[in-house]
Amino acid sequence: MKDEKYEKIPNWKSDFPIERKEATHVSRREFAKYLGLLSGALAIGNGGIVIKSLYFPAEELKGEHYVCNQSDVPVGEMFQFSIEGSEIIPYILIHLEENEWRAYEQKCTHLACAVRYRADLDKIECPCHKGYFNPRTGDVLQGPPPRPLPQLEVVLKENQVFVKAKEPNKIV
Amino acid sequence: MSDYRRSQNEAHPNKTNTLMTGIILLLILFVSIQIWFLFGALNNALRENLAFAITTFVGSFILALASFWVLRYLPDPIRSEKGKAPERKDL
Numbered sequence: 555m556k557d558e559k560y561e562k563i564p565n566w567k568s569d570f571p572i573e574r575k576e577a578t579h580v581s582r583r584e585f586a587k588y589l590g591l592l593s594g595a596l597a598i599g600n601g602g603i604v605i606k607s608l609y610f611p612a613e614e615l616k617g618e619h620y621v622c623n624q625s626d627v628p629v630g631e632m633f634q635f636s637i638e639g640s641e642i643i644p645y646i647l648i649h650l651e652e653n654e655w656r657a658y659e660q661k662c663t664h665l666a667c668a669v670r671y672r673a674d675l676d677k678i679e680c681p682c683h684k685g686y687f688n689p690r691t692g693d694v695l696q697g698p699p700p701r702p703l704p705q706l707e708v709v710l711k712e713n714q715v716f717v718k719a720k721e722p723n724k725i726v
Numbered sequence: 727m728s729d730y731r732r733s734q735n736e737a738h739p740n741k742t743n744t745l746m747t748g749i750i751l752l753l754i755l756f757v758s759i760q761i762w763f764l765f766g767a768l769n770n771a772l773r774e775n776l777a778f779a780i781t782t783f784v785g786s787f788i789l790a791l792a793s794f795w796v797l798r799y800l801p802d803p804i805r806s807e808k809g810k811a812p813e814r815k816d817l
């Protein structure tokens with residue numbers, strides 16, 4: 555009787571008596587549980603963003619920073635500078651027209667490439683993925699960048715150019 | 727011994743299958759929406775849009791609760807009865 559059974563079932567099968575139906579069933583259970591776990595992790599991640607923006611807001615630039623003299627940047631040119639805070643942030647200063655100045659962060663909001671002002675197009679261009687920004691407002695005109703460029707306020711004093719943090723009421 | 731559960735399972739062998747598939751699809755739907763929320767929050771709220779961050783967090787949290795709750799309805803694993811030699815029909 556026993557020998558008959560061994561003939562029918564090979565050794566490897568009788569050593570691991572796991573039914574296929576049972577095995578697949580259990581793994582799908584586990585898959586569903588992992589999905590639940592992932593769901594919880596995503597909720598926690600989202601909570602992390604709330605905590606970050608509530609308790610660790612991005613530091614505002616304090617005071618006015620000297621950039622350069624007005625005569626250094628002719629109309630239609632841009633000037634690169636950086637401000638050292640908790641980290642060094644590169645900015646660009648653009649002389650759009652007579653007495654029209656803008657200052658933006660140089661990091662593209664898409665993947666942080668360095669943007670530059672193209673006077674011939676009258677746009678700020680990101681060369682990496684052809685993103686374009688409006689040089690007057692910093693808004694995205696086309697391309698992949700998801701957010702407008704962060705802007706600084708330009709203060710002109712005599713012949714000198716200063717920048718300071720933009721008034722929050724201008725942020726829409 | 728035969729009981730209600732067992733005879734039900736024998737009469738409708740696909741029922742737990744359908745239930746499992748439904749639950750997994752539901753979970754995938756929840757998780758996709760949560761990924762969408764998180765993506766939006768990262769793009770939007772890491773700057774100064776706190777309202778967006780809070781809204782997506784509440785949504786994501788509710789979805790997480792829903793996915794935990796739906797796990798309760800996972801069908802029990804099928805176990806071969808103890809003391810009985812496992813059946814070999816399907817092998």
Ligand code: FES
Pocket residue numbers: 662663664665666667680681682683684685697698699
């Ligand atoms: S990094 Fe600027 S468009 Fe991609």
